[in-house]
Amino acid sequence: MTTKINTLLESAQTLCDGRGARFTAIRRKVLKLLLEAQGAISAYDLLDNLKTTDSSAKPPTVYRALDFLLEQHFIHRVESQNSFIACNDFSDLHQLQLFICEKCQDVQEVHSLLIQQSINDQARLNDFQVKKQTVEAYGLCHQCRVD
Ligand SMILES: [Zn+2]
Ligand SMILES: [Zn+2]
Structure with a gap:
């Protein structure tokens, strides 16, 4: 499982490099949390989780990271819950x-x-x-x- 998540994080890194997008530590961390999650996670739960390792994490930090990950098509928004999931196919632009x-x-x-x-x-x-x-x-x- 961990290996699979690492592989996905690596492929996200490669895609960002190719697109000239900056896959910063915080963006990577948020994507990792979403990849590790069982279901969808809200921005607030992500923030709580980030705060355990970085007490300076603030809502805008999380929202900016989520916007970036949405733009790169690494995650999707679950509209009815206002929460987020990791995409199961980074390589592709798709309807779901x-x-x-x-x-x-x-x-x-x-x-x-x-x-x-x-x-x-x-x-x-x-x-x-x-x-x-x-x-x-x-x-x-x-x-x-x-x-
Ligand atoms: Zn079930
Ligand atoms: Zn997807």
């Missing part, structure tokens, strides 16, 4: 759908081309220009149903 477990709070990111196609088709039919979209479904994950 989320399955959110009400019991364990786990968030699964999926990429359905079919859903995307339907939204695009409906937008075209209704002469609507989509700028941003959110598809979030609530329910129970496999683990919580077998427990």
Whole structure:
């Protein structure tokens, strides 16, 4: 698990280097916390966590780091919870759908081309220009149903 997180942090570093973006220590730390998390985390929980190692951490520090990570497509916002998850595929710019477990709070990111196609088709039919979209479904994950 730790190895996987390190590999992802390294690939984020490489992508930032290629884009001329600065992957600072704080940005790296926030991404690491999100990669380690079970479910989604709010900015406040991230701040609390950062404060354990850096007492000077302030809300703007976290928000700036989150904005950067969103811009680089390393994380996604869970709109209905105003929280954040690490992306499961840094390499790619994609539309996503989320399955959110009400019991364990786990968030699964999926990429359905079919859903995307339907939204695009409906937008075209209704002469609507989509700028941003959110598809979030609530329910129970496999683990919580077998427990
Ligand atoms: Zn993603
Ligand atoms: Zn669950």
